[in-house]
Amino acid sequence: MSLDVPAVDMRTYLAHVELANPVTTAAGCAGTGRELSQFFDLGRLGAHTTRTITMAPRAGRPTPRMTETPSGLLNAVGLQGPGIEAFLGRELPWLAQRSIRTVVSIGGGSVAEYTALARRLADAPGVTAIEVNLACPNIEDRGRVFARDGAASAEVVASVRSVTRYDVPVVAKLSPDVTDVVAVARACVDGGADALSMINNPLGVCIDVDTLRPALAAVSGGLSGPAVRPLAVRCVWQVHAALPGVPIVGVGGVMTGRDAFELILAGACAVAVGTALFHDPLAAVRILKELEDALAARGFQRLADAVGLAHRPPGSGSRHLEESSL
Structure with a gap:
């Protein structure tokens, strides 16, 4: 009699895309x-998310722009990249x-720029979905980050959705x-928006007590790693409770399969692995197996x-938990 653990159907949907x-x-x-393809076939993952693509090439922020913190990583790299033309070409x-x-x-940096980027991607082969990074300063509104205002975020999303093919989900x-x-x-x-991704990095500051100066040239930076996972779980939980039919990609501090499972239970239908890849290039496939x-x-x-x-309501029990304890 075989005691093998039965296979799990791991399929999920990002809006209508399987x-x-x-x-x-x-x-x-x-x-x-x-970079990761040197270690494993990227096709083994549900999807690969690119770095944030901008219209023009960007060198990023001055150094130092990364520093470790307790259970986390603080970065102010900026949206470094070759720009949309190089991305589409290479x-x-x-x-x-x-x-x-x-x-x-x-x-x-503006609604028009997001729209132009989405329009350039509209007919590009190989685009599964577009993730709208709303953590960018709006140059038309005193540099206020789009993500901090619902109306501004909605305007960006609507502009991207208006020029994106129906079969390509837009993820905010x-x-x-x-x-x-x-x-x-x-x-x-x-x-x-067809789906949501959360969370982007919360801002933090680290001061070097030896130099008596901020550790980052930009002073503040985005915090990632295990330290932010409870924050990500909280956001996923709240949004899923309010909008249960909306697909959510859980992001933040996923280092193990148990971490991924926690976000799934909170309401995420997909989970993104980030900081863990910096010290373990195989983290994503390991986490998939652990999950x-x-x-x-x-x-x-x-x-x-x-x-x-x-x-589920308190006291309702869980068939899966009960069966696993038999």
Whole structure:
């Protein structure tokens, strides 16, 4: 009699697009994809998310622009990249030729710039979805970050949705540095977002007590790593509770399969791996296997059955938990 653990159906959906499994890379953490492809086939993941693409080439911010913190990493790299033309000429074709599902992250300083980026991607082969990085300063509004205002976020999302093919989902990436993340999420969905990604890095500051100066040249930077996972879980939980039908990509501090499982239970249908890749290039495939094992050990036959399960009413019990303890 075989004691093998039954296989779990790991398929999930980003709006109407089917992904083979829920694990993706996080924007800015996997380079062009070529870097990770030295270690494993990127096609094994649900999708690869690009670094945030801008219209013009950008050198990024001055150094020092990264520093470690307790249980985290603070970075102020900026949106460094070659610009949309180089991306379309070199990076996207390489991914498309290998049939790698690719979520293209875009960022701009104005609604018009986001619209122009989305329009350039409209007919590009190999684009699975567009992730709208709303953590960019709006040059038309005194540099206020789009993600901090629901109306501004919705305007960007609506502009991108208006020039993007129907079969390509538009994913709004949200910041936790807001008073009401649910209100911003709702505004983005009303503006046409097919899915949400959360969280973008919250801002932090680290001061070097030896130099007596901020550790980053830009002073503040985005915090990532295990330190932010409870914040990500909270945001996913709140938004899923308010908008249960909207697909959510959980991002923030995912280092193990258990971390990914936590975000799934909170309401995410997919999970992005970011900072973990910097010290373990195989982290994404390891986390995928650990997540599948965690689901199987608890009696799940489908990933979809675990999405948002922690929202069940108190005292209702869990068939999967009960079966796994037998």
